Amino acid sequence: MIFSDFSDRNSMVHSLDPRTRIVSCFIFACAVSQLSSFAALASALLLSLVLFIFSKITFREVSGRLLALNIFFLFFFLSLPFSGQGKDSVDIGWAIIDKEYFLNCCRALIRGNIILLLCISLINTVDILTFAQALSSIRFPSKLVHLMMFTIRYLDIVHCEYLQIKRAVIARGFVPHMDMHTYRTIAGMAASIMIKALDRAERVNAAMKCRCFDGKFYSVKKFALRRGDLFYISLSSLTVTIFIWGEFF
Amino acid sequence: MKNPVFELKDIHFSYMPGGADVLAGLDLTLFEDERIAVTGPTGAGKTTLLQLMVGLLTPFSGTVNAFGRERVSEKDFREVRARTGFCFQNPDDQLFCATVLEDVAFGPLNLGKSRDEALAVSLETLDELGLENYENKVTYRLSGGEKRLVSLASVLSMRPDVLLLDEPSNGLDDYHSDKLIEILNSINKTIVIVSHNNAFNEKTCGNFLRLENGQAKPAISRGTGH
Ligand SMILES: Nc1ncnc2c1ncn2[C@@H]1O[C@H](COP(=O)(O)OP(=O)(O)OP(=O)(O)O)[C@@H](O)[C@H]1O
Ligand SMILES: [Mg+2]
Numbered sequence: 333m334i335f336s337d338f339s340d341r342n343s344m345v346h347s348l349d350p351r352t353r354i355v356s357c358f359i360f361a362c363a364v365s366q367l368s369s370f371a372a373l374a375s376a377l378l379l380s381l382v383l384f385i386f387s388k389i390t391f392r393e394v395s396g397r398l399l400a401l402n403i404f405f406l407f408f409f410l411s412l413p414f415s416g417q418g419k420d421s422v423d424i425g426w427a428i429i430d431k432e433y434f435l436n437c438c439r440a441l442i443r444g445n446i447i448l449l450l451c452i453s454l455i456n457t458v459d460i461l462t463f464a465q466a467l468s469s470i471r472f473p474s475k476l477v478h479l480m481m482f483t484i485r486y487l488d489i490v491h492c493e494y495l496q497i498k499r500a501v502i503a504r505g506f507v508p509h510m511d512m513h514t515y516r517t518i519a520g521m522a523a524s525i526m527i528k529a530l531d532r533a534e535r536v537n538a539a540m541k542c543r544c545f546d547g548k549f550y551s552v553k554k555f556a557l558r559r560g561d562l563f564y565i566s567l568s569s570l571t572v573t574i575f576i577w578g579e580f581f
Numbered sequence: 582m583k584n585p586v587f588e589l590k591d592i593h594f595s596y597m598p599g600g601a602d603v604l605a606g607l608d609l610t611l612f613e614d615e616r617i618a619v620t621g622p623t624g625a626g627k628t629t630l631l632q633l634m635v636g637l638l639t640p641f642s643g644t645v646n647a648f649g650r651e652r653v654s655e656k657d658f659r660e661v662r663a664r665t666g667f668c669f670q671n672p673d674d675q676l677f678c679a680t681v682l683e684d685v686a687f688g689p690l691n692l693g694k695s696r697d698e699a700l701a702v703s704l705e706t707l708d709e710l711g712l713e714n715y716e717n718k719v720t721y722r723l724s725g726g727e728k729r730l731v732s733l734a735s736v737l738s739m740r741p742d743v744l745l746l747d748e749p750s751n752g753l754d755d756y757h758s759d760k761l762i763e764i765l766n767s768i769n770k771t772i773v774i775v776s777h778n779n780a781f782n783e784k785t786c787g788n789f790l791r792l793e794n795g796q797a798k799p800a801i802s803r804g805t806g807h
Contacts, residue, residue, distance in 0.1 A: 339679060340719050459679035535674040538637045542667040543688040543739065544659070550690035552683055552700055 338389050338452070339459035344560070345387035350458045350466040352561045356568050357454035361447050363572045372575055373442045379571065380449040387453035394452055401448050405441045412437055460484050465551040478547070489536070490529040497521050497528075584649070586743055586771050587611040587634055592643035594626075594633060603629050604640070605795030611743070616772045618782035620800065621792035627775040628670055630792065631745045634773075635662050648742075663692060666741035670748050670775075672725075672732035681707070681723075681731050682716035688739035699738075706738040711760055725752040733761070743771045750781045 339346075345353070360380075367373050391398075413434040420431035458466065464481040468474055501521060508514045587609070594604040603626040611617060619627050632638045633645065636658025645652050647661045666688075669675045678684040682703055689699040707715055710730050723731060729752050736744070744765075750758050762784045765772060776782055782789065791800040 461678050461683055532674065535669070535671070536677055538632070539667075539669055539675040540677070541637065542635060542662050542665075542669075543735065544663050544691040545687075546659075546691065548691075550687075550696075550699075552686045552690070552696055552703075554696070 338387070338393075338456045339462070341388050341457070343386060343388035343457075345383065345453055346457050347558075347560055348564055349555055349557050349561045350462050351470055351555055352557065352565060353454040353458060354463070354466055355470065356565070357450050359572060360450050360454075360568070363575055364443055364446050364450075367443070367575060367579055368439060369579065370439075370442075372578055373439060373446070376575065377442055377446050377449075380446045380453070384449045384453040387457055389452060389456075397448060397452070398445070401444055402441070405437070405444060408437045408440065409434075461549070462551075462553060465549055465553065466555065468549060469551075469555055474548075477549075481549075486529065486533050489532050490525060493525045493528045493532065497525055583613040583615070585610050585612050585646070586615075586648060588644075588646035589630075589634070590644045590646075592633060592640045592645070594629060594638065594640045594643075602795050604633070607643075607792075607796050609790070609797050611771060611773060614769060614771055615788060616786040617774070617788045617790055618786035619773060619775045619790045619792055619797070620777065620779075620782065625792045626795060627792050628747055630797075631667060631747055631773065631775065634745060635665055635667050663739075664741055665743045665745060666736035666739055667745045668733055668736045668747060668749060670751075672728035675732040675735060676720040676728060679719060680716065681712070681718050681720055681734075684720055684731060685716075685735045685738045688735060692739060702740065703734075703738050706734045709737070709764055710734050711757065726754065726757060729753060730757060730761075737764075737768075741770070744773070746772065746774045746776075748776055749774060750776055750778045 360376075364373075364376050367376060413429045414427055415430070415433070421428045422431055423429075455463070460481060464477050467477045467480075498521075501517065506517060508518075588611075589607060589609040592604050592607040592609075593602060595602045607630065609630070619630070621627055629638065633640055634647070636645070636652060636655065648664060650657070652658055652661055676684050678687060682700075685703040685706060686699040689702050690696070694702065704716065707713065710733060712727075712730055712734060715727070715731070720728070720731060729749070733746075733749060749761060753761065758781060762781065765774075765785045772786070774782060774786055789800040790797045
């Protein structure tokens with residue numbers, strides 16, 4: 333599954349109530365997006381790293397995602413600082429760099445990484461069904477919950493179909509080259525993935541109907557705030573308050 | 582004479598309007614406590630037949646009677662599905678929850694059982710199938726045979742009056758296949774089994790149908806394979 337690879341572990345983060353994780357992730361992300369001083373950003377980064385380490389996920393498992401995000405930001409660094417005509421321009425010999433734009437890029441980079449780490453350690457440790465149930469139990473509109481849940485579910489199905497077809501093609505000795513046969517095979521693969529995924533989605537839906545699914549998710553899990561949650565909530569509220577305080581006053 | 586639970590009359594069906602008929606004038610009656618094994622060549626329409634019975638597909642013509650009433654609308658069939666456990670040919674289509682327990686409890690919860698009742702019935706079903714200690718396993722990481730058993734459990738946990746099983750013994754080893762036979766024989770239910778496995782059919786069912794050319798014909802048990 334793409335979405336919830338890390339939900340089946342045991343860690344301090346996993347033992348938190350899913351609702352606590354989801355809400356705190358949202359609040360942290362909002363707070364982080366408002367931070368601009370580098371001291372605050374650095375400490376927020378440190379905190380998100382701590383959370384990440386507590387969730388017992390290793391960097392290797394998420395290196396792909398981190399890399400993708402940072403490559404995305406690389407493009408900002410390659411374009412924005414050179415485009416400005418600001419007051420604080422610094423001449424570094426072969427180019428003129430706008431200091432303010434450069435610093436903004438740095439802030440965005442740090443914020444992006446913080447939020448990604450937060451999402452990985454707080455959201456990716458909740459599996460889809462629990463996620464949906466947690467959202468409905470905090471009175472999130474049920475239509476949105478369903479939409480999200482099925483989007484995730486079907487994305488996952490498309491991904492599975494892709495892996496399956498890839499295996500089938502490789503098993504029959506396909507090696508990509510720059511030729512017509514390769515293009516035709518890849519086009520065929522893409523079409524077949526979409527069609528198979530649609531079919532699959534229909535069958536999953538049929539199977540859910542057979543088990544009397546009527547649009548409401550019931551849960552065997554009972555959500556309960558434990559002492560750990562309360563501790564975590566008070567600690568994180570304090571942190572957010574300090575950050576906001578430091579930023580605005 | 583026992584009551585008929587399902588009665589299909591003169592069913593015509595094809596997937597494409599104007600296409601070749603998958604079912605052409607099929608009649609089938611399933612009586613209470615009757616166990617029918619349906620065989621037939623690949624692509625004969627066995628899965629299609631089961632889907633028609635629970636209203637996942639609608640016949641072009643013909644009638645479907647279930648539990649004493651003619652069933653036409655989606656609402657009619659919802660009632661039918663609550664009493665009919667349908668286990669799909671491919672367990673991957675059926676399992677969608679993260680953990681085994683959640684998947685097995687999905688049906689009972691939808692039927693309006695309380696959380697505790699659903700948990701109890703799910704654990705009991707898992708035990709019956711020899712799946713103790715599976716409840717917290719992640720469904721998509723199970724082996725093919727384990728998925729098959731869990732998908733069976735997810736249907737059995739609804740405690741249905743009628744069971745429709747599409748290739749239930751596929752991918753099971755002898756031990757679990759025997760276990761399944763034992764379970765099916767101990768729950769005195771009305772069952773339709775679609776299976777190419779003659780030994781399995783003979784040990785579980787009393788009546789045999791062969792689906793061919795869009796119609797179902799009674800068959801004797803031996804030599805019904807192809
Ligand atoms: N969704 C579909 N769209 C179009 N045609 C279909 C679809 N599903 C099945 N068919 C066709 O209908 C016929 C009957 O299919 P069905 O799945 O009922 O066969 P089956 O008897 O269950 O076969 P098997 O033993 O392989 O499971 C086949 O020829 C198949 O190609
Ligand atoms: Mg079939």
